[in-house]
Amino acid sequence: MQIHxxxxxxxxxxxxxxxSDDRGLFLEIFNQxxxxxxxxxxxxxxxVNCSVSRAGTIRGLHAAALPGQARYVTCAQGAIVDILVDIRVGSPTYGKHVAVQLTAxxxxxxxxxxGLAHGFAPLTAHATVVYLCSSTWSPQGEIQINPLDPELALPWPRQDELLLSDKDRAAPSLRETAELGLLPSYADCRARYAELDDYAFTG
Structure with missing residues (x-):
């Protein structure tokens, strides 16, 4: 397993x-x-969450207020583009995105x-996504950003019809979310990462 x-x-x-062999294949999805x-x-x-989506769907952009929720995402069936966005105020890559194809x-x-937000969309007729979460879902700490924010200009797959939840479609832009004071700071996120590293070292 390589991690970059x-x-x-x-x-x-x-x-x-x-x-792989004539029976099929084997791999480690996660190795602690x-x-x-x-x-x-x-x-x-x-x-651990499992999401099944059909073509045209966009799920996200979602994040969680600190202490936050780390996520480990993989595609069990079909293919998706997962797009992460840096929403940490003060980060040198604030507002930047990275798009990654995860496939079966x-x-x-x-x-x-x-402190990072992400969303995903199928690249196939259907896609099954499984992701590990470091904390349980908390509606009070949920951060939602409109995935169609024109300033972000995220590279979603082109579809005649886009399927979003009502909450995602009505979510504010990144700029509006920042003005509401809902975004984590880069300094606080870095402190959170250091806390986790220190705990792993001493615990």
Whole structure:
């Protein structure tokens, strides 16, 4: 398993080793020692989510207020584009995005540290996404940003009809969310990462 940091601090692409034979294939979706070595602390899993979506769907952009929710995302069936956005005020890559294709063929996974928002959309007729979460869902701490924010100009797949939840469609832009004071600061997020690293070292 190889884990590489992406252009946005706190985001990593996980490339597993796939073993194939005439029976099918085998791979490790998640490996705690490898994750700990690459990230600096283990991933504490509090919730595992599964989402099935059809073509045209956009889910996101979602994040959680600090202490936040780290996510480890993989595509079990079909293919998706997962787009992460740096929403940490004061970050050198604030407002920047990274788009990653996760498919049932490449078996890649995407890790997003606390303070990063993301959303995804199928590239196939249907797609099943499974993701590990470091905390359970809290509606009070949920941060929603409109995935169609024209200032972000995210590279979603072109569809005749886009399917969004009412909440996602009505979500504010990144600029509006910042003006409401709902976004985490880069300094606070970095402090959170250091806290997790220190706990892993001493605990």
């Amino acid at each position: 940091q992406l252009e946005v601090d706190g985001s990593f692409l996980v490339t597993p080793q796939i073993f 020692p490898a994750f700990h070595k690459a990230i600096g602390h283990p991933l504490s899993v509090a919730q 063929e490449n078996r890649h996974a995407l890790y997003l540290a606390e």
